[in-house]
Amino acid sequence: MPAPVLAVTDLSTSFFTRNGAVRAVNGVSFAVARGEVLGLVGESGSGKTVTGFSILGLVDPPGRIVGGSIRFLGEELAGASDERLRSLRGASIAMIFQDPMMTLNPVLRIDTQMIEAITAHEKVSHRAARARARAALAAVGIASPDERLAAYPHQFSGGMRQRVAIAIALLHRPALLVADEPTTALDVTIQSQILAEVQDLCAESGTALIWITHDLAVVAGLADRVAVMYAGRIVEEGPVDAVLAQPLHPYTRGLIGSVPSRNARGAPLNQIPGMAPSPADLPPGCAFAPRCPRADVVCAGPLGMTGHPGERAARCWHPYVSEAAR
Amino acid sequence: MAAITEVGITDTAAESRLAGAWHEFAERRTAVVALAAVVLLIGLALLAPLVAPQNPYDLTQLSIMDNKLPPLARGLDGMLYLLGTDDQGRDMLSAILYGLRLSLYVSVVATAIALALGTVTGIVAAYFGGRIDALLMRLVDIQLSFPAILIALILLAILGKGIDKVVIALVSVQWAYYARTIRGAALAERRREYIEAARCLALPQWRIIFRHLLPNAFAPLIVVATVQVAHAIALEATLSFLGVGVPITEPSLGLLIANGYGYMLSGDYWISFYPGVALLIAIVAINLVGDRLRDVMNPRLKR
Amino acid sequence: MLPFLFRRLGQSALVIAVMATLVFVGVYAIGNPIDILISPEADEAERAAAIARLGLDKPLWLQFLVFVKSALAGDLGRSFVHGVPALELILQRMPATLELAFTALVISIVLGIPAGLFAGLKPDSLAGRAIMTGSIFGFSLPNFWLGLMLILLFAVELQVLPAGGRGETRMLFGIEWSFLTLDGLKHLILPALTLAIYKASLVARLAYAGTREALLQDFVRFARAKGLSPARIVGVHVLKTILIPVVTVIGLELGSMIAFAVVTETVFAWPGMGKLLIESIYRLDRPVVVAYLIVVVTMFVIINLAVDVIYTLLDPRVRLATKEA
Numbered sequence: 001m002p003a004p005v006l007a008v009t010d011l012s013t014s015f016f017t018r019n020g021a022v023r024a025v026n027g028v029s030f031a032v033a034r035g036e037v038l039g040l041v042g043e044s045g046s047g048k049t050v051t052g053f054s055i056l057g058l059v060d061p062p063g064r065i066v067g068g069s070i071r072f073l074g075e076e077l078a079g080a081s082d083e084r085l086r087s088l089r090g091a092s093i094a095m096i097f098q099d100p101m102m103t104l105n106p107v108l109r110i111d112t113q114m115i116e117a118i119t120a121h122e123k124v125s126h127r128a129a130r131a132r133a134r135a136a137l138a139a140v141g142i143a144s145p146d147e148r149l150a151a152y153p154h155q156f157s158g159g160m161r162q163r164v165a166i167a168i169a170l171l172h173r174p175a176l177l178v179a180d181e182p183t184t185a186l187d188v189t190i191q192s193q194i195l196a197e198v199q200d201l202c203a204e205s206g207t208a209l210i211w212i213t214h215d216l217a218v219v220a221g222l223a224d225r226v227a228v229m230y231a232g233r234i235v236e237e238g239p240v241d242a243v244l245a246q247p248l249h250p251y252t253r254g255l256i257g258s259v260p261s262r263n264a265r266g267a268p269l270n271q272i273p274g275m276a277p278s279p280a281d282l283p284p285g286c287a288f289a290p291r292c293p294r295a296d297v298v299c300a301g302p303l304g305m306t307g308h309p310g311e312r313a314a315r316c317w318h319p320y321v322s323e324a325a326r
Numbered sequence: 327m328a329a330i331t332e333v334g335i336t337d338t339a340a341e342s343r344l345a346g347a348w349h350e351f352a353e354r355r356t357a358v359v360a361l362a363a364v365v366l367l368i369g370l371a372l373l374a375p376l377v378a379p380q381n382p383y384d385l386t387q388l389s390i391m392d393n394k395l396p397p398l399a400r401g402l403d404g405m406l407y408l409l410g411t412d413d414q415g416r417d418m419l420s421a422i423l424y425g426l427r428l429s430l431y432v433s434v435v436a437t438a439i440a441l442a443l444g445t446v447t448g449i450v451a452a453y454f455g456g457r458i459d460a461l462l463m464r465l466v467d468i469q470l471s472f473p474a475i476l477i478a479l480i481l482l483a484i485l486g487k488g489i490d491k492v493v494i495a496l497v498s499v500q501w502a503y504y505a506r507t508i509r510g511a512a513l514a515e516r517r518r519e520y521i522e523a524a525r526c527l528a529l530p531q532w533r534i535i536f537r538h539l540l541p542n543a544f545a546p547l548i549v550v551a552t553v554q555v556a557h558a559i560a561l562e563a564t565l566s567f568l569g570v571g572v573p574i575t576e577p578s579l580g581l582l583i584a585n586g587y588g589y590m591l592s593g594d595y596w597i598s599f600y601p602g603v604a605l606l607i608a609i610v611a612i613n614l615v616g617d618r619l620r621d622v623m624n625p626r627l628k629r
Numbered sequence: 630m631l632p633f634l635f636r637r638l639g640q641s642a643l644v645i646a647v648m649a650t651l652v653f654v655g656v657y658a659i660g661n662p663i664d665i666l667i668s669p670e671a672d673e674a675e676r677a678a679a680i681a682r683l684g685l686d687k688p689l690w691l692q693f694l695v696f697v698k699s700a701l702a703g704d705l706g707r708s709f710v711h712g713v714p715a716l717e718l719i720l721q722r723m724p725a726t727l728e729l730a731f732t733a734l735v736i737s738i739v740l741g742i743p744a745g746l747f748a749g750l751k752p753d754s755l756a757g758r759a760i761m762t763g764s765i766f767g768f769s770l771p772n773f774w775l776g777l778m779l780i781l782l783f784a785v786e787l788q789v790l791p792a793g794g795r796g797e798t799r800m801l802f803g804i805e806w807s808f809l810t811l812d813g814l815k816h817l818i819l820p821a822l823t824l825a826i827y828k829a830s831l832v833a834r835l836a837y838a839g840t841r842e843a844l845l846q847d848f849v850r851f852a853r854a855k856g857l858s859p860a861r862i863v864g865v866h867v868l869k870t871i872l873i874p875v876v877t878v879i880g881l882e883l884g885s886m887i888a889f890a891v892v893t894e895t896v897f898a899w900p901g902m903g904k905l906l907i908e909s910i911y912r913l914d915r916p917v918v919v920a921y922l923i924v925v926v927t928m929f930v931i932i933n934l935a936v937d938v939i940y941t942l943l944d945p946r947v948r949l950a951t952k953e954a
Contacts, residue, residue, distance in 0.1 A: 102848055
């Protein structure tokens with residue numbers, strides 16, 4: 001099997017605040033192969049966004065990476081110099097964010113913001129850069145790109161702004177694109193359009209994609225593999241169809257079960273009882289144990305990922321291993 | 327900011343808000359030192375008649391033969407002049423203490439009156455809205471678009487000299503700031519449910535305004551008032567320096583500086599210098615306190 | 630854009646009209662117009678003649694019309710002390726004040742924006758903290774005291790700069806300016822610096838706050854994700870964002886600089902409008918005071934208008950909103 005584009009091993013990121021150190025990402029490991037789409041799923045507070053930032057080295061103080069390794073195309077990113085990270089960002093690894101309104105600078109024109117992304121990494125003439133920007137806008141499905149280039153961000157709709165962000169991210173055909181809930185703030189119809197376009201673009205250029213989201217439905221249609229995060233750790237991972245059809249971890253099962261569309265009409269909605277723990281205040285052992293219907297005394301002890309057949313893994317003492325799957 | 331909200335830090339709920347605010351205030355040592363300086367100055371100003379070696383307004387205590395003595399010199403009767411004497415033989419230290427007293431008095435009184443006036447105006451404008459609001463705020467805007475010093479100068483030129491006139495000038499310059507600040511805060515509060523509830527209970531208007539709306543909109547005013555006291559001190563000093571402020575018989579710090587201005591070029595610097603230092607300390611200390619208060623109360627800068 | 634401009638022009642004209650009315654009321658109705666317009670040294674016969682000439686025995690509304698008519702024609706009274714039309718006197722002194730105010734403005738921008746930007750980028754560094762504390766000193770120092778101290782230091786102790794007055798001037802566009810000569814510059818630097826320190830401190834604080842806020846925004850993080858160099862992020866993204874509020878404040882404060890020049894001109898014996906005003910107040914030369922007021926009000930209104938226009942040019946969101954308005 002060819003070497004993965006990104007191999008994260010035991011990554012830990014903490015925030016050092018006035019009230020103590022808070023571990024937002026707690027020993028996370030996963031890998032993404034060339035052209036593969038990985039869905040990183042979790043609720044707010046699960047650490048998924050911080051994981052994304054850590055990969056790009058964009059964790060702001062008082063946070064920083066405290067352990068683990070991030071190998072990108074064989075090169076170690078954790079601890080790499082600022083200059084090296086800067087040269088990779090935008091060119092080999094790109095990221096798009098959740099809120100399209102604030103991602104683009106409101107006082108600069110679109111072409112300025114696209115051209116600077118190009119010239120930051122390559123020495124090209126202004127005119128050549130503008131032509132590339134124009135082509136990129138056309139590629140993400142924006143009509144009349146010339147007019148749009150001269151416009152300002154607030155003149156665009158949310159969906160279009162996100163398309164521009166995607167266009168910028170793919171300008172240099174990066175090997176890896178990290179998308180942090182880019183469609184959460186958009187209308188449902190626009191969402192599916194954007195999803196489809198990103199999927200096509202990445203397939204076409206062979207870009208590996210990490211799609212961070214809390215929405216399982218998105219992951220179902222888009223990803224090849226999925227990793228479920230809870231309280232800063234990955235609790236389950238595997239091929240998306242297998243995980244969604246037969247989740248191993250009680251949390252994953254609860255997540256899938258709590259999607260309203262899966263309910264019979266009129267029946268009470270399924271919920272996972274309790275609330276996700278604050279990262280400042282984690283229970284020992286399995287973080288999900290307080291809410292888990294299958295927890296017992298052994299769940300308070302240390303816990304690693306156990307492998308399961310079909311390239312799957314789960315962090316659980318009592319996974320839902322069905323007899324039929326054996 | 328997705329990264330920070332995910333982490334979800336909260337302050338310990340046990341601390342009362344006031345204690346919490348003090349702790350945060352005290353994090354910057356300069357602010358605490360400044361606060362101590364302000365307290366000291368207020369104390370000195372209040373106790374000036376008791377603390378000063380001499381009453382500088384009492385002409386019988388002055389000895390013209392002792393004039394223009396440098397600091398730490400001794401007068402003809404053996405009295406030690408810590409900060410020297412001015413051209414009339416007045417002890418500089420006493421003059422400064424009394425001048426400080428007057429400067430603080432004028433500024434605090436003016437600020438208090440302006441605060442009351444501005445608050446009433448702003449709250450009424452915010453509560454009633456519509457035409458009243460538009461009219462009042464237009465007045466405020468016009469007033470604010472002219473520099474304080476010009477307004478004060480012209481007013482004093484028309485009204486003449488005197489402490490009460492200075493207070494009037496300072497009040498007319500300041501009230502607009504308070505009006506605008508509290509109107510902004512009150513507008514935000516007005517939409518809250520508890521005001522709706524008070525209205526449903528058919529409480530009289532003035533009660534709603536003053537017992538319910540005002541206390542909650544008050545917080546930003548504390549910062550503005552603190553900084554405005556410093557402004558008032560500086561403005562009064564400037565007006566007195568220009569000769570249109572307090573009368574010569576009761577000099578404030580500004581007037582003391584003006585008196586000593588001419589002597590500076592011939593080397594008798596202390597007549598202007600030390601009152602200036604006192605003025606500077608007062609203004610800077612109050613500004614430092616006000617600045618720190620503003621940081622503590624500003625939710626946007628909290629990470 | 631054009632309808633917006635017309636509306637603003639209309640508003641400005643309204644403000645000038647209101648101010649002129651207030652001045653009129655202050656001079657003619659409240660104050661004793663005879664004292665204000667007629668020199669106190671005039672004897673009975675002169676007073677009677679002046680009253681008749683100035684129409685002070687006519688009804689108030691008629692006097693108002695006369696006032697407005699002559700104001701529009703450029704006649705704002707005659708100085709008691711100097712005997713020449715007040716307006717002419719003021720216009721004569723205006724270039725000196727403008728020179729001082731503009732130089733101070735430039736200094737405050739050149740000092741303030743980089744200082745605030747730097748402190749905003751590194752707020753916990755020694756230099757950053759020093760800049761912020763220094764800025765508090767900067768706007769706390771009373772203008773006149775700062776001037777006095779500067780004179781003490783540079784003119785009395787070090788003796789490198791003159792203690793007051795305006796230096797040699799040279800003619801440009803028909804007006805005498807002193808910044809065109811070395812001697813003039815030597816005379817200009819201390820008063821301009823005095824006037825500038827207050828503004829520079831405010832500008833620095835504004836730039837600091839703006840920078841701190843800008844850095845928290847998502848678009849800065851996105852700019853980093855694009856791989857832009859820190860220099861570009863600060864120099865283009867952050868700077869342009871903070872420029873808008875800073876420019877607005879600077880523009881409005883130009884007016885206040887002209888006002889504060891009153892103090893600075895007195896301390897440094899700088900022959901501008903401000904010093905004229907103070908002298909006129911002392912000598913009860915009230916027509917000059919009245920004329921000064923009207924001129925300054927008009928200037929403020931024009932400056933405010935200009936700032937509004939510049940603001941719309943700078944902030945694209947406002948510009949497009951006004952187009953559609």
